[in-house]
Amino acid sequence: MEQNLEQLFPNMMKGHTDDLEDAKAYQWYLTNNQELIGIPIQDLSSREEALLRTFLTPYDANIPPTTEREKMWNDVLFHQKIPKTFIDQPLDGFYFVYFSISEKDIDPDSFREAIGALFPKRTPILWESNQEGVIIHEGEKMTNQAVSYQEIIEVLTTDFYMNIQLFVGPTLHDIQQASDYYHWVRNCFRQTRTVNRGVMDYVEAVPYLFLHSMTHEEKQLLVSAILNPVKDDDELLKTVQVFLEANSNTTLAAKKMYMHRNSLQYRVDKFIEKTGIDVKQFEGALAVYLCLIMHMNR
CATH class of the missing domain: 3.30.70.270 (Reverse transcriptase/Diguanylate cyclase domain)
Known part of the structure; x- marks a missing residue:
């Protein structure tokens, strides 16, 4: 669609409005892909503008940074x-x-x-x-x-x-x-x-x-957002993964890790403290486990 628009409006601009010194000279729209495009107002007839509004979202370019x-x-x-x-x-x-x-x-x-x-x-x-x-x-x-x-x-x-x-x-x-x-x-x-x-x-x-669908880069950003504070502590990550795979059962996880129950609990608490994510709660456990899988298989 953008290629067709470029053919109709050769002076069309793409990108954020602050790329232009005179943004008000353009009529701005958001495409279905949330891309920002601008068409010089002088190049638009009222009929063309009405037509563009039927399949593009008008964008208000008059809210610039103020401080x-x-x-x-x-x-x-x-x-x-x-x-x-x-x-x-x-x-x-x-x-x-x-x-x-x-x-x-x-x-x-x-x-x-x-x-x-x-x-x-x-x-x-x-x-x-x-x-x-x-x-x-x-x-x-x-x-x-x-x-x-x-x-x-x-x-x-x-x-x-x-x-x-x-x-x-x-x-x-x-x-x-x-x-x-x-x-x-x-x-x-x-x-x-x-x-x-x-x-x-x-x-x-x-x-x-x-x-x-997620790209490789998006997966990296997500894993980094969740695990970044402990990403280099493989022993801690392994402990938390075993804990989650044991349905958050500390006793069972400790047996699988050949550790004392209190030692395993200490590691889990350490993970929570460092990341700020409570893996004892469902949402935190699910987020961390999915990211652990991606991290371990990177």
């Missing part, structure tokens, strides 16, 4: 440019919360103000379209994070009379990985949105992601 911090993150995520600030002052950690809202005409400033009121410091927000975007948290996740995100949904639903879905990505520490993980988080959200009841994180999403 210096947002502009820096925009460079990182969409242009793979690492600002000097992030090199000189590395972040302790960061993670992405992708969001989708049901209303198309929400005021971005009001939305930003509502989000800002729920967190102790101003949080960068970048918009992908007039209904989707990403909240960027700088710092480690808090233990009560799930409650906080449920509060966001309740506040926004009450204040703006709209529905919102959130997808919470993993905590990262390497700014060089930010762009890859951002696009991964966005894709994960879109693959799981039909089962997202409001808030879903990357651990809960794992079983659903396996319903979709």
Whole structure:
């Protein structure tokens, strides 16, 4: 389809709107593959514009980054440019919360103000379209994070009379990985949105992601997101795998590992502490086990 459009509109542009100095001179659309394209307004007749709206989603290009911090993150995520600030002052950690809202005409400033009121410091927000975007948290996740995100949904639903879905990505520490993980988080959200009841994180999403075809790179990113803190501790990984294969029965797993029950329990607790994922709960156990299989067979 894009090739046909390029033939009809030779001046068509692809990519994020910030690639252009004069984005307002273009009419922007999202294709069915969520690719962003822009066609010069002067090249479009009213009839052609009406026709394009029947099979493309109009994109609002008028929600640019408003703060210096947002502009820096925009460079990182969409242009793979690492600002000097992030090199000189590395972040302790960061993670992405992708969001989708049901209303198309929400005021971005009001939305930003509502989000800002729920967190102790101003949080960068970048918009992908007039209904989707990403909240960027700088710092480690808090233990009560799930409650906080449920509060966001309740506040926004009450204040703006709209529905919102959130997808919470993993905590990262390497700014060089930010762009890859951002696009991964966005894709994960879109693959799981039909089962997202409001808030879903990357651990809960794992079983659903396996319903979709995954590339080798996506598998590597997923395994890294789940197992990265312990990826080099083969003995610990083996212990957790045996524990899960024993249906989380500590006594049975200890016998299989020829270990004392308390020693095995210590290793399982160590894994939970290092990764922040509770393998004694169903969702955590399933996510970790699937990733262990991929890790062991890499």
